[in-house]
Amino acid sequence: MIGIIVECAEHSDLPPKQLKSALAILDDTPVLDTPQLYLARWAASYYAFPEGEALSQALPALLRKGEEADFAHATLWRATANAALEQLSGTAVRQRELLDLLLRNPEGVSTDLLRVESIPVNLLKTLQDKGLAESFIHRPSPVHAEDRESSDLLREAPLTLNTEQQAALQQINSQPGFCTWLLEGVTGSGKTEVYLQAIQQTLTQGRQALVLVPEIGLTPQTLARFKSRFQVPVVALHSGLNDRQRLDAWLLARQGSARILIGTRSAIFTPMRHPGLIIVDEEHDLSFKQQDGFRYSARDLAVLRARQEAIPLLLGSATPSLESLHNAQAGRYRHLRLTQRAGGARPPAFELLDIRGETLSCGLSASLLTRMQQHLRQGTQVLVFLNRRGFSPSLICHQCGAVNECTRCDARMTLHRSPPHMHCHHCDRQTPIPKRCHQCGSDDLRPSGAGTERTEDFLQDHFPDTPVLRIDRDSTARKDAMKHLMEQIHTGKPCIMIGTQMLAKGHHFPKVTLVAVLDADSGLFSADFRGMEKTAQLILQVAGRAGRADHPGEVVMQTRHPDHPMLNALIRESYSAFANSELQLRHAAGLPPFTSHALIRAEATHQGRAEAFLRDIRETMEAQLNPPPGSHWSGPFPSPMEKRAGLYRAQLLIQSRQRSELHQLLRHILHFLTQHKGRNQVRWSIDVDPLDSY
Structure with missing residues (x-):
C-alpha cells in the first residue's frame, strides 16, 4: 500500500x-505542496469522497505506484577528465572515432546516438x-521562470485586437490578485487571442499559466x-x-520549467512553482465534471x-453555463x-427548415441537399452535424418488429458497419451482427x-466528387487520426464534414460556409431540467463553425417544431436572452443555481434492491434528523x-436552499451509509452538484 502522510500524532485511539x-x-x-494539499482535501470534503483516494488522484499514476518523484534517469557516457586522442594508437580507428565523439560532447552521449553513428x-x-x-546518470536540470528575458517570450507577434478585445484584456491585466472573469464571446470573437495576450x-512577470480544455481532442490544436506563439516550454x-510522460510533465510544472500547462480536467491538481493565471476554455462543457468515482x-475547483x-481566473465561453x-x-x-466576430467576419444567418411531411434520405431533406450543392460549387466547405455514432441507432425485424437490444442495459444496440458489429454505447458490449431475429427467426x-x-x-454516393470526412469517436480512435x-x-479544398459534438468544440474552420443541423429537436423535450440549456449550447457551438473568415456563413436547422419558442429565441435574439429567460424559470421552480442538489446513487445485481x-x-x-x-x-x-452494465440503478435526490445546510445533512447521511447493514449488497455513491440527467 502506498500512503500519503498528512499529519503526525503522538498517540492513537486504535489498539x-x-x-x-x-x-x-x-x-x-512533500510531493504535494500546500495549495495542492488544501485543494484535494477540500474537494474530498465537498464532494463527499474518501480523502485518501482524493489525495491519490491528485498525483500522477507512477507516484501512486511508489515510483520516485523524479525524471527518468538516463545513463550517458563522457570522456574522462584526462582523456586525449594521443593516448590511443593510430590503428585503433573506431576507438579514436568514439573518443573524439565523447570529447566533442562533454554533456554526455547516449548509446542510441552511437547506434545512429554506427559505432559499436x-x-x-x-x-x-x-x-x-565513464558513464554517469543524467537528470534534466530545472530551467526556472526567471532565467528568461521577457523579450525572448514570443515566437510570433500578437494579433491586433479590436476595441472589445482590447477593453477586456486591459481589465484582466489591471486587476492583480484573485479575481474571476467570465469572458462571454460569440463564436469567432477571438477569445483565444485574449487568452494568449493575457x-x-x-x-x-515570470509566472506560469494553466489552461484547461474540455477534451483531449482539443489539446493538440x-x-x-500556443507553441507557435510562445518560445517557452509548453x-x-x-x-x-x-x-512516464504524465509524471515528467507534472515535474516540469512543479519545478517551474514548464511555463504554460495545457490539460483536461485532472490538470487542475497540477502543481505550479510560480502560479500566475488559470484559464478554463469552454467553461460550460460537461466534460469538466467527473461523472464517476x-x-x-x-x-x-479552479475558482478555489x-x-x-x-x-486571476478566466472562464471563457460563447455559451456560458447558467451557474x-x-x-x-x-x-x-x-x-x-465580446459581441463582434474578430477580423470583421459576420455572424452566420440562421434558418429553421420545416421537415414536417418531407421525405428524408438518411435524415437529409431534398432542399438541404440542394443547399449543400450550392455551397460546394462555390468552392467552400459544409459541416453536417448529427450527434449519433454508428451506422444506425437500431436493427429491427421487419416481420415482428423486435428490436436488437443490449442484454445488460435498457438500451438498443447500435449497428456499426466499420468494422461490422453491434455496439452498446452505454456498457461497451459488442456482438456480431445477427443474421436472424431472436424472436421470430426471420432473416x-x-x-x-x-x-x-x-x-x-x-x-459519398450523392456527392461522388467531394471528399466526405467523418469525425466521431470511432473515426478518430487511432493515433493521429484527428490530426x-x-x-x-x-x-x-471543398469537402463535407459529418460528425458528432466533437466538431462543436473550439475548432476553427475558415472555409466552412454552411452548417447543417440534421436534428435540431433532440433535447427539446428532455426530462432533465438542464436539457434546454445543453441543447441551446450545442446548437450555438456547432453553428459557430460557419462563416468564421471572409466567407459569409449560414446555419440550416432541420426541425419538426419550427414554432418552438427556444429555437426561435436562439436564432432571433441571443444566447443571453435565452439564458436570462431560463434563469427566471429555474428561480420560479427552485432549481439550480438557486438551490443546491446532491444525488445519492445506488446499484445492485437484483432489481429493486438499490431502491x-x-x-x-x-x-x-427522516426519523433521526x-x-x-x-x-x-x-x-x-x-x-x-x-x-446498465448488468446492474439495476436507483437514485435519491436531496435539495436545499443553502449549500451549507445540504453539506451538514450529507455528513450525517455519509456516516449512516458507511454503517448500513446492507452496504455490501449495493454499490453507492454521492454526486454533489450533479450535471447529468436525473
Missing part, C-alpha cells in the same frame, strides 16, 4: 495491533577499461497554437499520455485554487463580453434511423436508464 509500521518513506520532500556500443567498455570513458502578460497534461468539477493562489452567468449577475464574477432485419456512418455513405483529418480540412436500500436511508434519516428548512427529498426512484 497497537491494528496499527502497521511504515516500511519505507518514499520521498524526502561495446567499444565503450574498451575505453572505460583504459580509463578514457498569458503573455503573465509570462513577463491548442498546444500547436506541456500537455491529459489521459492520453503514458504514465471522484465526481469533482474542475471548473469549480485561484483564490488560494491569489491569481456562471448567475455568479456574474450576483457580482461574484466580473462579466466581460428480414433492417436498420432503422441514421447515424454518422450511414449518413457518410449516403453523402490527419484536420490537416485535410485546413487545406481549404430499497435508498428508501431505508431516507426513512431512517430534523431536516433544515428549505431542504427537500425526492425519491428514491429508478434511474432514467434503470439497468
Whole structure:
C-alpha cells in the first residue's frame, strides 16, 4: 500500500495491533505542496469522497505506484577528465572515432546516438577499461521562470485586437490578485487571442499559466497554437499520455520549467512553482465534471485554487453555463463580453427548415441537399452535424418488429458497419451482427434511423466528387487520426464534414460556409431540467463553425417544431436572452443555481434492491434528523436508464436552499451509509452538484 502522510500524532485511539509500521518513506520532500494539499482535501470534503483516494488522484499514476518523484534517469557516457586522442594508437580507428565523439560532447552521449553513428556500443567498455570513458546518470536540470528575458517570450507577434478585445484584456491585466472573469464571446470573437495576450502578460512577470480544455481532442490544436506563439516550454497534461510522460510533465510544472500547462480536467491538481493565471476554455462543457468515482468539477475547483493562489481566473465561453452567468449577475464574477466576430467576419444567418411531411434520405431533406450543392460549387466547405455514432441507432425485424437490444442495459444496440458489429454505447458490449431475429427467426432485419456512418455513405454516393470526412469517436480512435483529418480540412479544398459534438468544440474552420443541423429537436423535450440549456449550447457551438473568415456563413436547422419558442429565441435574439429567460424559470421552480442538489446513487445485481436500500436511508434519516428548512427529498426512484452494465440503478435526490445546510445533512447521511447493514449488497455513491440527467 502506498500512503500519503498528512499529519503526525503522538498517540492513537486504535489498539497497537491494528496499527502497521511504515516500511519505507518514499520521498524526502512533500510531493504535494500546500495549495495542492488544501485543494484535494477540500474537494474530498465537498464532494463527499474518501480523502485518501482524493489525495491519490491528485498525483500522477507512477507516484501512486511508489515510483520516485523524479525524471527518468538516463545513463550517458563522457570522456574522462584526462582523456586525449594521443593516448590511443593510430590503428585503433573506431576507438579514436568514439573518443573524439565523447570529447566533442562533454554533456554526455547516449548509446542510441552511437547506434545512429554506427559505432559499436561495446567499444565503450574498451575505453572505460583504459580509463578514457565513464558513464554517469543524467537528470534534466530545472530551467526556472526567471532565467528568461521577457523579450525572448514570443515566437510570433500578437494579433491586433479590436476595441472589445482590447477593453477586456486591459481589465484582466489591471486587476492583480484573485479575481474571476467570465469572458462571454460569440463564436469567432477571438477569445483565444485574449487568452494568449493575457498569458503573455503573465509570462513577463515570470509566472506560469494553466489552461484547461474540455477534451483531449482539443489539446493538440491548442498546444500547436500556443507553441507557435510562445518560445517557452509548453506541456500537455491529459489521459492520453503514458504514465512516464504524465509524471515528467507534472515535474516540469512543479519545478517551474514548464511555463504554460495545457490539460483536461485532472490538470487542475497540477502543481505550479510560480502560479500566475488559470484559464478554463469552454467553461460550460460537461466534460469538466467527473461523472464517476471522484465526481469533482474542475471548473469549480479552479475558482478555489485561484483564490488560494491569489491569481486571476478566466472562464471563457460563447455559451456560458447558467451557474456562471448567475455568479456574474450576483457580482461574484466580473462579466466581460465580446459581441463582434474578430477580423470583421459576420455572424452566420440562421434558418429553421420545416421537415414536417418531407421525405428524408438518411435524415437529409431534398432542399438541404440542394443547399449543400450550392455551397460546394462555390468552392467552400459544409459541416453536417448529427450527434449519433454508428451506422444506425437500431436493427429491427421487419416481420415482428423486435428490436436488437443490449442484454445488460435498457438500451438498443447500435449497428456499426466499420468494422461490422453491434455496439452498446452505454456498457461497451459488442456482438456480431445477427443474421436472424431472436424472436421470430426471420432473416428480414433492417436498420432503422441514421447515424454518422450511414449518413457518410449516403453523402459519398450523392456527392461522388467531394471528399466526405467523418469525425466521431470511432473515426478518430487511432493515433493521429484527428490530426490527419484536420490537416485535410485546413487545406481549404471543398469537402463535407459529418460528425458528432466533437466538431462543436473550439475548432476553427475558415472555409466552412454552411452548417447543417440534421436534428435540431433532440433535447427539446428532455426530462432533465438542464436539457434546454445543453441543447441551446450545442446548437450555438456547432453553428459557430460557419462563416468564421471572409466567407459569409449560414446555419440550416432541420426541425419538426419550427414554432418552438427556444429555437426561435436562439436564432432571433441571443444566447443571453435565452439564458436570462431560463434563469427566471429555474428561480420560479427552485432549481439550480438557486438551490443546491446532491444525488445519492445506488446499484445492485437484483432489481429493486438499490431502491430499497435508498428508501431505508431516507426513512431512517427522516426519523433521526430534523431536516433544515428549505431542504427537500425526492425519491428514491429508478434511474432514467434503470439497468446498465448488468446492474439495476436507483437514485435519491436531496435539495436545499443553502449549500451549507445540504453539506451538514450529507455528513450525517455519509456516516449512516458507511454503517448500513446492507452496504455490501449495493454499490453507492454521492454526486454533489450533479450535471447529468436525473
